[in-house]
Amino acid sequence: MRKALAALTPALVALTAVGAQAEDPPEPEHGFFLTNSAAAGPAQHVFHFGRFTDEVLVGDWDGDGADSVAVQRGSTVHLTNNPAGGPAQTVLSYGRPGDTLLAGDWDGDGDDTLAVRRGNVYYVKDTLSGGSADRVLTLGRPDDEIVVGDWDGDGRDTTTWRAGGDTLYVGNHMGPGHADWYFVYGRASDALLAGDWDGDGCDTVGVRRGATYLVRNSMTPGSADVTVRYGRATDEAFVGDWDGDGVDTLGVRRAP
Numbered sequence: 075m076r077k078a079l080a081a082l083t084p085a086l087v088a089l090t091a092v093g094a095q096a097e098d099p100p101e102p103e104h105g106f107f108l109t110n111s112a113a114a115g116p117a118q119h120v121f122h123f124g125r126f127t128d129e130v131l132v133g134d135w136d137g138d139g140a141d142s143v144a145v146q147r148g149s150t151v152h153l154t155n156n157p158a159g160g161p162a163q164t165v166l167s168y169g170r171p172g173d174t175l176l177a178g179d180w181d182g183d184g185d186d187t188l189a190v191r192r193g194n195v196y197y198v199k200d201t202l203s204g205g206s207a208d209r210v211l212t213l214g215r216p217d218d219e220i221v222v223g224d225w226d227g228d229g230r231d232t233t234t235w236r237a238g239g240d241t242l243y244v245g246n247h248m249g250p251g252h253a254d255w256y257f258v259y260g261r262a263s264d265a266l267l268a269g270d271w272d273g274d275g276c277d278t279v280g281v282r283r284g285a286t287y288l289v290r291n292s293m294t295p296g297s298a299d300v301t302v303r304y305g306r307a308t309d310e311a312f313v314g315d316w317d318g319d320g321v322d323t324l325g326v327r328r329a330p
C-alpha cells in the first residue's frame with residue numbers, strides 16, 4: 075500500500091500542476107498594465123478597454139478618489155469608472171475629431187472633466203456632457219507641450235507647458251498671461267508626465283526616458299527624487315491614482 079502511494083504521488087503532483095495551469099489564465103500580453111506601487115515591479119492589474127487606436131485619458135470621473143481610464147475615438151469619449159474590460163459606462167461627444175482632449179478638475183469640485191485643445195485655444199467643460207464649452211481660453215502657443223496638474227494644491231487643475239526646450243512654465247491659473255513660475259527639469263527629448271507621486275496634494279512632474287521614469291516631488295530644478303523602471307520602452311505611459319490612496323503611480327498600455 076505504502077509503495078503504491080509513493081508511485082502515485084508523482085502522478086498526483088503532475089495532475090495538480092496541470093490543474094493549476096488550467097485555473098490560472100496566462101498573463102495577458104496586451105492591454106493596460108497598472109501598478110499601485112511607486113517601486114519597480116510587475117503590474118498589479120491588467121485589463122483591456124477600448125481599441126489600441128483610441129487615445130487614452132485618465133481621470134476621476136465620479137469623484138470617488140480613484141482614477142480610471144477613458145478613450146477618445148473620433149469625437150466620442152468612452153468613459154468607465156472601474157479599470158476593467160467590457161463596455162463603457164458613459165459615451166459622450168465633445169470636440170471634433172483631431173482635437174486634443176485633456177482631463178482635469180478645472181473647477182475644483184473633485185470630479186475630473188474634459189477640455190478640448192485646438193491649437194492654443196482651450197474649450198473647458200466642467201460637467202461630463204456634450205454641448206458647448208463652459209469657458210473658452212487662450213493659453214501659450216499652439217505647439218506648446220502641455221501637462222495638467224494641481225501645482226499649488228488648491229484643488230483646481232491648471233497647466234504646465236514646455237515650449238520646445240527643457241524649461242517648464244508653471245501656470246496656477248487657466249487664462250492668458252505669463253507663467254507663475256518656471257524651472258528646468260529633464261531633457262527636451264523626454265516625455266513629460268504629471269502626478270502627485272508623494273501624496274502631499276500637490277502635483278509635480280516626472281519625465282520618461284525609455285522605460286525609466288525620473289520623478290521630482292517639487293516644482294524646482296534638481297535631480298530626480300525617485301527613479302523607477304516600469305514596463306517597456308515601447309509602451310505608452312499614463313499616470314493615475316488607481317487605488318485612491320492619494321498617491322499617483324504608473325500605468326502603461328501595451329499594443330500588439
Ligand SMILES: [Ca+2]
Binds near residue numbers: 136137140
Ligand atoms: Ca473614480
Ligand SMILES: [Ca+2]
Binds near residue numbers: 180181182184186200
Ligand atoms: Ca470638476
Ligand SMILES: [Ca+2]
Binds near residue numbers: 225226229246
Ligand atoms: Ca491648482
Ligand SMILES: [Ca+2]
Binds near residue numbers: 318322
Ligand atoms: Ca495610488
